[in-house]
Amino acid sequence: MRTDPSAAIETARSLALAGRVREAGHLLREHLFQDPGNEDLRHAIARIYRETGHPDQAGRYEFFLPRSSRTERAAYVNLLAEEGADEARIRQLSIMPDDVAIPHGFVSELADRRRTQSEVEPWGLLVSVASVAFFVLALVTVLAVYFFAVLGADGAAVIARVGGLVCLAALAMVFLGLAVSAWIRRSRPAGAILTAVTLVLAGAVVAGTIALVARLSA
Numbered sequence: 001m002r003t004d005p006s007a008a009i010e011t012a013r014s015l016a017l018a019g020r021v022r023e024a025g026h027l028l029r030e031h032l033f034q035d036p037g038n039e040d041l042r043h044a045i046a047r048i049y050r051e052t053g054h055p056d057q058a059g060r061y062e063f064f065l066p067r068s069s070r071t072e073r074a075a076y077v078n079l080l081a082e083e084g085a086d087e088a089r090i091r092q093l094s095i096m097p098d099d100v101a102i103p104h105g106f107v108s109e110l111a112d113r114r115r116t117q118s119e120v121e122p123w124g125l126l127v128s129v130a131s132v133a134f135f136v137l138a139l140v141t142v143l144a145v146y147f148f149a150v151l152g153a154d155g156a157a158v159i160a161r162v163g164g165l166v167c168l169a170a171l172a173m174v175f176l177g178l179a180v181s182a183w184i185r186r187s188r189p190a191g192a193i194l195t196a197v198t199l200v201l202a203g204a205v206v207a208g209t210i211a212l213v214a215r216l217s218a
Contacts, residue, residue, distance in 0.1 A: 005031055009044040016048045024048050025057070029095065032061075036097040039065065046072075060094050064103055073106065081113040120181045127177035134170035137163060158216070165208045172201035 008031045015024035028045040035041065042061045049057035050072070056079040059072030080090060087102055090110075096102070141163025148156035179194035 005035070005038055005041045005044070009040065012044060012048060016052065021048065021052050021054075032095045036095050037100075063094065063106060064096065064100060073109075077106070077110050077113050080110055081117055084114075085110075116184060119184050123177040123181045123184070127174050127181070130170050130173035130177065134167055134174060137167050137170055141167065158212075161208070161212050165205055165212065168201055168205045168208065172198055172205060175201060 005028075008027055012024040012028045015021070015027065025045060025048065028041055028048070032038065032041045032045065042065065046058040046060075046062045049055070049061075050069075055069070055072045056075035059069065059074075059076030060079070062068040063073045063076055080093075083089070085093065087107065090096075090102060141160065144163065145156050145160045148154075148159060175194055175198040179191055179198050182191035182194055
């Protein structure tokens with residue numbers, strides 16, 4: 001059933017301007033449930049989310065319309081991939097009319113994003129673990145050097161060198177995970193920069209280790 005959404009749209013705009021974006025979205029969604037094919041409502045709710053910095057929500061309501069924003073579609077795809085949504089869930093979230101099909105290209109893009117996320121996930125775990133290890137090792141090294149220095153015991157310099165090398169190795173693992181994730185996501189500039197940083201850190205670890213072994217062996 002077609003309805004005139006003008007009054008609801010104006011009210012929603014006023015709510016959004018007052019900072020009550022959630023209420024504005026709720027109002028328009030209620031009308032959209034009654035008339036899923038009303039493009040004026042879709043454009044209005046997408047505009048509110050677009051202007052308030054929520055591209056994923058803007059894409060949610062316009063992704064299947066002609067001339068929809070590629071950036072907003074991509075943001076919505078990311079949201080769906082994180083949720084693990086299937087086609088039925090997509091139709092529900094976007095309040096799609098029953099007679100409108102989900103674009104095949106959108107489904108393919110979502111499947112590709114899911115594959116990418118599954119490939120990136122182990123490297124993201126590496127980044128998390130290595131980051132924690134870096135901070136823990138740095139703290140332990142600083143404390144150990146401090147206590148050795150305060151007690152006047154020998155070995156503070158060696159502990160500082162070993163701790164520094166281990167921390168560098170952990171940092172190299174962080175950048176390795178970030179670099180591989182960037183390449184998987186096909187972000188070539190970021191991948192190249194992160195790879196270069198990883199190689200520099202790895203080179204520093206190797207050179208430092210060789211220098212430390214030579215020093216201890218002398």
